[in-house]
Amino acid sequence: MPAIETRGLTKYYGAVRGVEDLSFTVEEGEVFGFLGPNGAGKSTTIRTLMGFQAPTEGTATVLGTDVRDASALRKTRANVGYLPDELGFKETVTGRRLLEYHGALRGDVRSEELLELFDPPLDRKVGEYSTGNKQMLAIVIAFMHDPDLLIMDEPTAGLDPLKQERLLEFIRAEQERGKTFFFSSHILSEVRKVCDRIGIIREGKLVELADIASLIDRSGKTVRVTLGGAVAASEFEIDGAHDVTVGGGGDASGDGPDPDNLDGSTAVSFTYTGAYEPLLRHLLAYDLRDLSIEEAPLEDVFMRFYGDQDARAVVERVETENEAAEQGADQVADQGAGDEVDQEPEEPQDAEASDV
Amino acid sequence: MFETAAFEAERRLTGSLVVALGLAALAVMMILIAPGILEDIDIDALLEAYPPALVEAMQLDVMATIEGFLALELYWFGLLIVLGIYVAYSAASTIAGDIEDGTMDTLLAAPVSRWGVLGEKYLALLVPILVVNVAILAVVFVGTSLIEEPIPTADLIAVHLLSLPYLLLWGAFGMLASVLVSRRVVAEGVAAGTVVASFLAETVAEGSDLEWLGAVSPTRYYDPITILTASEYDFLGGVVLLAATAVLLLGAGIRFARRDV
Numbered sequence: 001m002p003a004i005e006t007r008g009l010t011k012y013y014g015a016v017r018g019v020e021d022l023s024f025t026v027e028e029g030e031v032f033g034f035l036g037p038n039g040a041g042k043s044t045t046i047r048t049l050m051g052f053q054a055p056t057e058g059t060a061t062v063l064g065t066d067v068r069d070a071s072a073l074r075k076t077r078a079n080v081g082y083l084p085d086e087l088g089f090k091e092t093v094t095g096r097r098l099l100e101y102h103g104a105l106r107g108d109v110r111s112e113e114l115l116e117l118f119d120p121p122l123d124r125k126v127g128e129y130s131t132g133n134k135q136m137l138a139i140v141i142a143f144m145h146d147p148d149l150l151i152m153d154e155p156t157a158g159l160d161p162l163k164q165e166r167l168l169e170f171i172r173a174e175q176e177r178g179k180t181f182f183f184s185s186h187i188l189s190e191v192r193k194v195c196d197r198i199g200i201i202r203e204g205k206l207v208e209l210a211d212i213a214s215l216i217d218r219s220g221k222t223v224r225v226t227l228g229g230a231v232a233a234s235e236f237e238i239d240g241a242h243d244v245t246v247g248g249g250g251d252a253s254g255d256g257p258d259p260d261n262l263d264g265s266t267a268v269s270f271t272y273t274g275a276y277e278p279l280l281r282h283l284l285a286y287d288l289r290d291l292s293i294e295e296a297p298l299e300d301v302f303m304r305f306y307g308d309q310d311a312r313a314v315v316e317r318v319e320t321e322n323e324a325a326e327q328g329a330d331q332v333a334d335q336g337a338g339d340e341v342d343q344e345p346e347e348p349q350d351a352e353a354s355d356v
Numbered sequence: 357m358f359e360t361a362a363f364e365a366e367r368r369l370t371g372s373l374v375v376a377l378g379l380a381a382l383a384v385m386m387i388l389i390a391p392g393i394l395e396d397i398d399i400d401a402l403l404e405a406y407p408p409a410l411v412e413a414m415q416l417d418v419m420a421t422i423e424g425f426l427a428l429e430l431y432w433f434g435l436l437i438v439l440g441i442y443v444a445y446s447a448a449s450t451i452a453g454d455i456e457d458g459t460m461d462t463l464l465a466a467p468v469s470r471w472g473v474l475g476e477k478y479l480a481l482l483v484p485i486l487v488v489n490v491a492i493l494a495v496v497f498v499g500t501s502l503i504e505e506p507i508p509t510a511d512l513i514a515v516h517l518l519s520l521p522y523l524l525l526w527g528a529f530g531m532l533a534s535v536l537v538s539r540r541v542v543a544e545g546v547a548a549g550t551v552v553a554s555f556l557a558e559t560v561a562e563g564s565d566l567e568w569l570g571a572v573s574p575t576r577y578y579d580p581i582t583i584l585t586a587s588e589y590d591f592l593g594g595v596v597l598l599a600a601t602a603v604l605l606l607g608a609g610i611r612f613a614r615r616d617v
Contacts, residue, residue, distance in 0.1 A: 047461070050461075051464070052460075052461060052617045053617065054614075070470070074467050074468065074469050075467060077465060077467045078467040080465070081465075084458060084461045084462060084465070086458040086461070087458065088458020088459035088461060088462060089462070090459060092367065093366075097363075097366075101359060101363045102462070102466065104359040105466035105467070106466045106467065138462070141462065
């Protein structure tokens with residue numbers, strides 16, 4: 001039984017679209033990241049899964065329970081932890097009283113242990129809490145009854161970096177105990193740290209469902225090289241290289257008046273999706289002074305989904321890319337390189353038009 | 357069970373005590389000035405100064421006795437209007453307020469039913485209703501004994517007991533407003549405004565062509581003045597109010613169970 005399954009899940013608020021025709025499955029024991037920009041429909045999906053609002057069409061099951069069956073879902077919720085994106089607490093009560101109240105509603109089996117990791121000032125009134133403290137209180141409430149499934153809306157929001165890291169570590173540890181996580185985020189770095197699979201939602205529609213590894217594979221590597229002498233971008237039109245930028249200083253920022261040849265070297269950076277060997281052979285033909293190959297930031301990958309074009313075009317292109325990838329990695333370069341140059345808003349527009 | 361009722365009741369306590377204190381102070385003041393007014397002022401002469409229609413509508417003629425004076429100045433004004441508004445307003449803020457500030461999500465994420473949530477929040481309204489009633493009862497009982505103008509105990513108990521269905525009805529009405537309207541201030545305004553409107557309706561309708569209008573006003577079914585001055589208890593009115601309460605709560609529950617939060 002999948003932990004969560006949606007079938008054609010659609011929610012409209014009157015004429016306003018929340019989400020449309022979402023179909024995906026979250027398996028037991030996995031950490032599923034639900035990504036999308038603000039307003040894409042992440043919270044709508046989550047609130048429908050929790051039974052706060054009824055789907056307009058289609059449906060979903062949570063731990064096998066249809067979300068439209070209010071009384072069955074009520075029992076199921078005993079085994080679901082929920083972390084809302086908007087932290088609503090009665091401000092005039094202390095954190096301790098709230099914890100006691102929610103513990104009485106859900107059952108409290110591990111709040112003491114949780115409070116060692118996430119430690120809001122319990123004796124103060126919640127109205128005096130910082131966002132981070134409220135978030136920690138919400139985390140303790142979400143986990144205190146030791147549920148099998150955790151549904152979390154932007155779980156790291158408001159936490160300081162240390163606590164964010166602690167939460168992500170905690171999620172990993174909980175996964176090892178067999179817990180399932182479904183969480184929404186617009187922060188990619190946290191998603192790649194803990195998620196097994198992700199769904200990307202944009203304008204209410206699911207545009208991509210992938211495991212993290214294949215997504216990173218597809219996104220390629222960021223290659224930065226420093227070469228002796230002058231180099232033209234055209235020299236790097238090799239298979240698998242996209243978005244070639246040529247400039248000095250080892251970084252493509254290029255604020256100098258004449259970035260090239262300050263010390264007789266040229267920096268070249270590009271995204272590379274092919275195999276290492278042809279790349280290295282190509283580079284060895286130059287006076288190679290520095291080389292770094294890293295995973296491309298997931299942000300770049302997602303820019304494709306969040307970019308200006310409509311979701312259908314994205315899906316089509318992703319599908320063509322997938323087919324191409326299956327036929328042979330070499331194909332991908334020809335097919336994808338052209339479009340993608342324009343779609344990388346990460347790339348400073350005015351920088352390094354130098355030789356291109 | 358009843359965790360929500362207990363939690364809500366705690367949060368109602370401070371406000372209830374404030375209202376109780378205010379109305380108790382009003383009661384003390386009225387009891388203190390009543391003998392002086394009743395002795396020194398010629399009520400009959402005073403009443404003649406007013407148009408007969410107004411005297412009848414406002415039941416000013418009963419002011420000649422301490423029972424009538426307190427019924428009008430304290431029970432009619434304090435219990436029916438002030439506490440009625442407070443209860444309706446508090447009820448209206450429950451569901452709409454929780455949805456607005458996001459607390460409803462945290463609450464409904466627990467394995468609770470919406471009917472249960474609504475019912476327990478409603479139950480917590482017993483705090484202001486009971487606290488204020490007990491405070492006024494105590495002050496009036498002790499106060500009128502001290503000034504040696506005691507009101508018959510049976511009447512006193514009846515006037516408080518029969519106020520309960522009336523106040524419960526306004527609570528139920530507030531709950532209904534709370535689930536029908538999505539903004540908290542609007543729900544509160546609708547609830548409090550309806551209490552005031554029902555008074556005006558009852559007052560204006562009396563003896564006019566709009567008699568039917570008075571029949572839907574809850575004040576028709578609970579009359580502290582008759583209870584205190586004539587010792588007539590309208591138990592049937594209490595039953596009518598309780599039945600209406602049940603209908604309103606049922607409507608609120610059905611609506612809340614089905615709506616998106």
